[in-house]
Amino acid sequence: MFNLRKFFNLKPALIILFLIIIFSCSKNSSVESNENAESGPVIVNGEVTVHDPDVIKANDKYYVFGSHIASAKSEDLINWAQISTQMQPNNPIIPNPSNKMSQALNWADNPGSPWAPSVIKIGDKYHYYHCACAGDRPLSALGFLTSDKIEGPYQNENLLLQSGDSLNSKNLDGTIYDQTKYPENYNAYHHPNVVDPHVFYDKNSKLWMVYGSYSGGIFILELNSKTGIPLSDQGYGKKIAGGNHSPMEAPYIQYSPNTDYYYLFLSFGGFDSEGGYNIRVARSKNPNGPYRDPQGNKMTNAISEEALSAEGIEPYGGKLVGNFRFNQSNLGYLSPGHNSTYYNENGEMFIFFHSRFPGHDELHHLRVHRLLINSKAWPVIAPHSYQGNSISSDKIKKVAGKYQYVKHTQDISAQVVQSTKIELEANGNISGNSISGDWTLKNKHQGQITLNDQTYYGVFLEQFDQGLEKNVITFSGLSQSGISIWLSKIKS
Numbered sequence: 001m002f003n004l005r006k007f008f009n010l011k012p013a014l015i016i017l018f019l020i021i022i023f024s025c026s027k028n029s030s031v032e033s034n035e036n037a038e039s040g041p042v043i044v045n046g047e048v049t050v051h052d053p054d055v056i057k058a059n060d061k062y063y064v065f066g067s068h069i070a071s072a073k074s075e076d077l078i079n080w081a082q083i084s085t086q087m088q089p090n091n092p093i094i095p096n097p098s099n100k101m102s103q104a105l106n107w108a109d110n111p112g113s114p115w116a117p118s119v120i121k122i123g124d125k126y127h128y129y130h131c132a133c134a135g136d137r138p139l140s141a142l143g144f145l146t147s148d149k150i151e152g153p154y155q156n157e158n159l160l161l162q163s164g165d166s167l168n169s170k171n172l173d174g175t176i177y178d179q180t181k182y183p184e185n186y187n188a189y190h191h192p193n194v195v196d197p198h199v200f201y202d203k204n205s206k207l208w209m210v211y212g213s214y215s216g217g218i219f220i221l222e223l224n225s226k227t228g229i230p231l232s233d234q235g236y237g238k239k240i241a242g243g244n245h246s247p248m249e250a251p252y253i254q255y256s257p258n259t260d261y262y263y264l265f266l267s268f269g270g271f272d273s274e275g276g277y278n279i280r281v282a283r284s285k286n287p288n289g290p291y292r293d294p295q296g297n298k299m300t301n302a303i304s305e306e307a308l309s310a311e312g313i314e315p316y317g318g319k320l321v322g323n324f325r326f327n328q329s330n331l332g333y334l335s336p337g338h339n340s341t342y343y344n345e346n347g348e349m350f351i352f353f354h355s356r357f358p359g360h361d362e363l364h365h366l367r368v369h370r371l372l373i374n375s376k377a378w379p380v381i382a383p384h385s386y387q388g389n390s391i392s393s394d395k396i397k398k399v400a401g402k403y404q405y406v407k408h409t410q411d412i413s414a415q416v417v418q419s420t421k422i423e424l425e426a427n428g429n430i431s432g433n434s435i436s437g438d439w440t441l442k443n444k445h446q447g448q449i450t451l452n453d454q455t456y457y458g459v460f461l462e463q464f465d466q467g468l469e470k471n472v473i474t475f476s477g478l479s480q481s482g483i484s485i486w487l488s489k490i491k492s
Helices: 012-021 102-108
Strands: 054-058 061-065 071-074 080-084 114-122 125-133 140-147 155-163 198-201 207-211 218-223 238-241 248-256 261-268 278-284 318-321 324-326 331-343 349-356 365-373 379-381 401-408 420-424 429-432 435-442 446-451 454-465 470-479 484-491
Touching (some): 054 331, 054 349, 061 114, 102 125, 218 248, 248 331, 365 454, 379 470, 420 435, 429 446, 446 470, 454 484
Parallel strands (some): 278 331
Antiparallel strands (some): 054 061, 061 071, 114 125, 198 207, 218 238, 261 278, 278 318, 324 331, 331 349, 349 365, 365 379, 435 446, 446 454, 454 470, 470 484
16 A cells, blocks of 8 residues: 655655655654544544455455554454454564565655555465565565465465565566566656555466556456466556556456456545555556446546646546444544455455544544445445344335435545434435435336436445444435445434
C-alpha cells in the first residue's frame, strides 16, 4: 500500500509541494483525531489488528495476512484470533524475516517495511507474495516465499519485480529479477510501484497477479500456474487503471460465477485517518480488462492531470464505502480500505478491510462485511459488520419505518459523513430532511430507492446493529453514477 505522504522521483516544484503536505513516512504514523468526530469517539468493538488484510481459507479456517507480517484466523468470520502482529525475529509466519526477506528489504533500502501480502495455494505449496518499499519513493521489490503449511514457516525467497532506482543507480524494466537488459530508465509517472500484489486464478484456471500503488498506476501480469512466476516477455505487464501518481492502490480482483464479471476493487486516497481512504469498484468480462465503472468510464482514464491530486480521479469507480457515522448507533469508519474478498461454496461473498474510527486516532481493526450483488450486477457492501446474519428465503418484512441514512459521495477527503434521519413510509414514499423519493422491494430482498431523482439499486437485509444491540433492517444501494447509500433502521 502507498499514500500521498510517501513517494517517488518528484520534479523540484512538486518536491516543495510534497514537503508541505508530508508529515510522516511511517506506515504506523500517528495524527490527531479527525475533527469531524464532534460527538466523541464511536463504539469500537475489540477485534484483531491486521492492516491491508488478504483472505484465504484453509483447513476449514479463514486466514487474513497483512502488512508487517501481521495475521489472524477465524472459523466463523466473527471470532478472530491474532496469530502475529509485527515483523520480529520470532514471528511464527516468517521467522527471522530480516534474513528470509533480505532481497526485497535490501533493494527497498528499508529493513522494516514488508507490506501488503497475498497468500495463495499453488500446487501443494502456499505462496506468500510480499513486497517492500522505501516509503518516500517507489523504490520497491516484490517476490514470494513458500511453505507446506498455511501458518508457515515461509522461506526460500524468490524476487520477481523491482521498481525505482536501485542502490547502485541502475534501473530495471520490471522483468524477472535476473534480467540483464535495461531497455529504458524507470519513470515513476508511467511505470508501477511494485507493491500491493493480489494473486488469483481466473475462471479458466489461469493465474494472474494484479499490483500497484500510485506512481504509474495499477498493472496486471499473467503467471505460470504451476510455479507462480510471471510468464516471460511481459515487462511490468498491462496497465488497467491510474497513472501520473494518482492516489489509488491496493487492487483486488474477484470473479463471480453468478454474474460472469471480474470485479476490480481499489482504494482511493490516503490510508491514515486524515487521508479519506475509500473503496471503489469496476468490472470486466476479462481478468486483464478493460475495466469500467458504473458510469461507463474506463479505469485507464482515471488519471489526475496534476501529480498527487485526488481531484482528477474522484469521478471514477463505484464508491462502496468511505468515512461515515451512524449517529443513533454511534458506529462509523474512518479511511476504510485495502480490501480483499471471499466467495464461498454457497455463493455468498464477503469483503475484508481495515478501518480506523472517528475519535480513535490511528487505531485500526479488521472488518468483515457481507458483499451483495444488486439487480444491475454490481456489488454493494452491507452496512453493518458480519455477525452471522444471512439472507433468508423469507421476504424481508416491516421495511417501513425510520432509518439512519448515509450517502457515500465521490469526494476523497477527511470529512466524515454524518447520518441523517429519513422515513420509508408504508405507501412507498420517502420523507426526510430536504429529501423526497420512493422505495420498492422486489424479489424478496432486491430493492431500489429513488432519492431526489437519483435511483440506487441494492439489497434489503436484516442485520445486527452492535450500537443499538438489536436486529434491524438495512439497505445498501449503488447508483449508476457510482454513488452508494446505506440505510439502517432505528424505529418501526
